[in-house]
Amino acid sequence: MxxxxxxxxxxxxxxxxxxxxxxxxxxxxxxxxxxxxxxxxxxxxxxxxxxxxxxxxxxxxxxxxxxxxxxxxxxxxxxxxxxxxGRNGFNKKMIVRMKEISYKMDDSLNQNSQTENSLFLENKIAANQAKYIERYSICPVYNNSTTEFLSPGDKFYKHLLKELQKAEKYIFLEFFIINEGIMWNSILEILKEKAKKGVDVRVIYDDVGCLFKLPFGYDKSLESMGIKCCVFNPLKPVFSIRFNNRDHRKIAIIDGKTAYTGGVNLADEYINEIERFGHWRDSAIAVKGEAVWSFAVMFLSMWNFLRNTDNDYSIFKPTDYGVNAKENGYVQPFNDSPLDGEPVSETVYLNLINQARRYIFIETPYLIADNKMMVALSIAAKRGVDVRIMTPHIPDKWYAFAVTQSNYAELLESGVSIYEYTPGFNHGKTFVVDDEYAVVGTINLDYRSLYLHFECGVWMYKTKSVLEVKEDTLRVFDICEKITFDSIRKIPWYKKIIGLIFKIFAPIM
Incomplete structure (x- = not known):
């Protein structure tokens, strides 16, 4: 009772x-x-x-x-x-406020002309991609930062714990999902300890993402522990399109010297401490050096928007990033907002697909691609590019999986190879192209991520982590089921019909 x-x-x-x-x-x-x-x-x-x-x-x-x-x-x-x-869920006042914060973000992130020119001389195509990101995401490209690809999720978790212990000035965490359990509780202990020592600890979480995970008013509980907290777009009992606009980003920043993003949320299934949909495959990218500053500005911009404050970003900028050796490569964190009318994430993906010469390896939990993406993938395969896509074998959402499977036949006919992660659920969001480019971030291949959510990622050119992404993806292809036309024929007819219906209405689901 x-x-x-x-x-x-x-x-x-x-x-x-x-x-x-x-x-x-x-x-x-x-x-x-x-x-x-x-x-x-x-x-x-x-x-x-x-x-x-x-x-x-x-x-x-x-x-x-x-x-x-x-x-x-x-x-x-x-x-x-x-x-x-059907329209954008934010009112004009909120959009104006977000634009004001974007202007401040623009003032805080300046493109180093030497880095830009160096990339242009090395590869004009890469430079054009970076220029697009810098222009529409306001985030510059760097050549003095290091990256490390972290897969699976428990590798990210261990890496994050070590860095959190080193924090001296501030810890910023922004995650779509936080759930009480082994992962979050161990992180929370560190956050409380650091807050007591005077470290500026701030947390942002999405209200819908945490709806079934955290108790109501959890932000006040964190505040009582000395941890500053904001809840993105709180769920209210009012019929509104604002439900659709979520903060899907996963960002952790320590002292402005180390940052993380990727698919991993702060919940136990992401590190396989509990099993929900078989083995959970996920990944993240660790960034050190000056490129971390872009993540810090992203976080502070969102913080100012939610708190309606006007923090001085410059007080959080390190004078020494603690990275001496330069990588042979370029790193460009970027963010994507549903309020600016520019599909940055989709364009970044399309640029990679259209410029690929040898191969494109993609990992995504949802293959709910629109016509532009489907055509780009198909044309790439038709011109001889080795296009491979990894999706889950055990889905977390049956309706999303039905739409994913409804796209298989069209892609297979064009020569695209599709692999389902047999051990369970693949939640990684990665692109790797031609041993030269990679993107690791929070962005799914679905309408919600590409058009409705706040997202982020890291674009990389010729960093060592590009090959790390490639090698990890190739290794996992070996334990996946390669989809064939026989596989598609075995899908029950009613699931095919459901998939086709949901495919039409996927953008508004």
Whole structure:
């Protein structure tokens, strides 16, 4: 009985019921008014105007189709639903605020002209890619930083613990998911100890990402421990598109000298302390040197946005990064915001695919690619590039896996090789190309990551970690199941139909 009461009066249940009641009320009102010819006509005309607006907008064609179908199917209230849910979830005031912070970010991150010129002389194609990232992500490229690829997740975890113990000035953590358990509890002990010693410890977590993981008001619990905390986009019992815009980034920064990003969240399944979907494969990248400053500015920008403060970034910039030896290569952290209208992450991926000459190895938990990505991958394979994609064999979301599998046939026909990670769930998000380029970050190959979420990654050119990503991916291909047309034929017919239906509506799911 107590368990039932906890469920009935839980935050999730209260919010869900409130939203469902709002939707139901909205539908009933529209239905009642639609009995009047004039009102019915007005709503129908509104839906037609909304469709015209969508068709002439700059949004992805897949997103347009996903909305036009339900609007034309339910013209009486379809247009109103789009106006309520189909646009960006942040109001104008918040967008203006974010732009102001972006200007400050621009002032804090300056491209070293010598580094830029050096890359241009070495490889114009690489320089053009870096220039795009610098221009639209505001993050410069560096040639005085080191990187280390960390796979699987427990390797990242051990590496992070050692660096956290060294913290003297500040620790910044920004994660989509934090869950109490072995991983987070051990990190929390270090954070509390460091906070007591005067280290500036700050944590940002996404409210939806942690909805079933952390107790309500957990940010206040952390504050009581001396750990400053912000919750991104708190879930409220109000029907709003803002639910869609999440902070999917995973960033850890220690003293401005070491930073991490990748697929690993702070929860036990990511380091296989508990099993959820078989063996959990994941990865991260450790960055040391001046490139860490880009991550620090990313974090502080988000912090200022959430707290509505105006921290002076410069006080967090180290005078000595503690890295003496330069890598033979270039490192460029970058961030992607859904508020600027520029699909940075997708463009970074497309640039790599389009410039590949020999091979492209990709790891992603979701292969929910739009037409641009599918065409780019197919054309690369058709021109003789060895394109290989690793997806999970045991999925975490059955509907996402259905869409993933619905893309297999088209890619196989073009010569793309697809591998499912047989031991379990592959959550890594990596690209490696031609022994020259690699991207490791938080970005999935799905609409949510590419268009709706705050994301980040590290673009690398000719660093030693590029080959680390390649070797690790090649090693794992050997224990994967290579998908064939026979494999696809064995998928039950009803799953194929579900996949095709969900594929149409994936952008708004």
């Amino acid at each position: 107590q368990k039932i009461k906890r469920i009935l009066f839980s935050r999730v249940m209260v919010v869900s019921v409130a939203i469902l009641l709002q939707i139901l009320t909205f539908i009933i009102i529209i239905y009642r008014f639609s009995n009047y010819f004039v009102i019915d006509t007005i709503f129908t005309v509104l839906s037609v105007l909304v469709v015209l607006y969508i068709l002439n907008g700059k949004t992805n064609p897949v997103y347009k189709i996903a909305w036009i179908i339900p609007i034309l199917t339910f013209p009486v209230f379809g247009g109103l639903f789009y106006l309520m849910l």
